Amino acid sequence: MAASSSLKNMALCLTGVCLVCSAILGGVYVLTQEPIARAEKANLQASLSQVIPDGYEISIEPVYREMDGARYECYNAAGAGENEVATAVKSTVNGFGGPLTVLVGVTSDGCVYAAKVLSHSETPGLGAKCSEAASHFVQQFSRFDPSQKSLKVKKDGGDIDAITASTITSRAYALAVENAVKLMKEDSYE
């Protein structure tokens, strides 16, 4: 049944199969390129609208700011009023299981509007709760005013309730928010 395993046959067969497969892949790649870009854009837009106040016009072109040698990806947004601006900062810190990236929306008065986890590798069921938008831990960062309260977990003398049994994750998350607030504060002095 199978063709004989001569060198010519083997080379022909492998070449043929690889050619056909690469052609298929190339075709699918071209076809899906646009939908993938659109899906990524929609995803970013959805994340941004969760941390920026309603009614603000969000620019999805990233701008970069630097602080302490680290580069932060930021997205600006403008409200209807003259001084109504907000910025979403992509802030990455070391979590318990790896990098923890938090998108933090900071309004022009220096307050945190909301924060949301973009990617994490925290322990499922423990630290991973930092990505549940409805949890108390995440909610307490909404409309957070850093001039009134401290962005440290209670164990470190601050005002943030840590996630039970996940102090390191909570600390990292609070640090990510704090960095974003600091970044925007430094920026406004310039």
Next chain:
Amino acid sequence: MSKLGLITKGFIKENPTFVLVLGMCPTLATTTSAVNGLEMGLATMFVLILSNIVISLVAPIVPDKVHIPVYIVIIATFVTVLQLLMQAFVPEVYKTLGLFIPLIVVNCIVLGRAEAFANKNTVLDSALDGIGIGIGFTLSLTVIGIIREILGSGSVFGAKFIPGDGVLAFVMAPGAFLVLGYLMVLFNKFAKK
């Protein structure tokens, strides 16, 4: 074997998870919830059916000495196609399954069916075999996912019905082994006569 038998043998008699014990890596890793298990099962089924069809078509012209590389290239092509399609049309699902989609390439079920079935049977039979084994795998993963989700988070398909946090261990790796082990025991006692 009847055509219907080709499909149904994948459910119980040759169930890929509990009887053949193949593809344990995605089985253990992605069944943290019922939805994840179901999605992983469907993704594998897609690749399994298509690769079975194509491999049964090309088997007669592939020289014996290079059949494994040829099969792997075919399987990898379908997996990459699936990956691109998922990124484009169901980005949410792609995000949760992420790494385990490319790993379907080395899933023993897919290559196992190619070697054990598709390369010596007709196209129709191979397609039916792919459907049967695929459904069996999907059902197994969904059942494991349902049990882990009930015990671990107190919910089924995301609908919470037990308040509180549930037993954390069942969401993590040890729970996967425990549930799989007990299900295998039950399966062998009742289903495999």
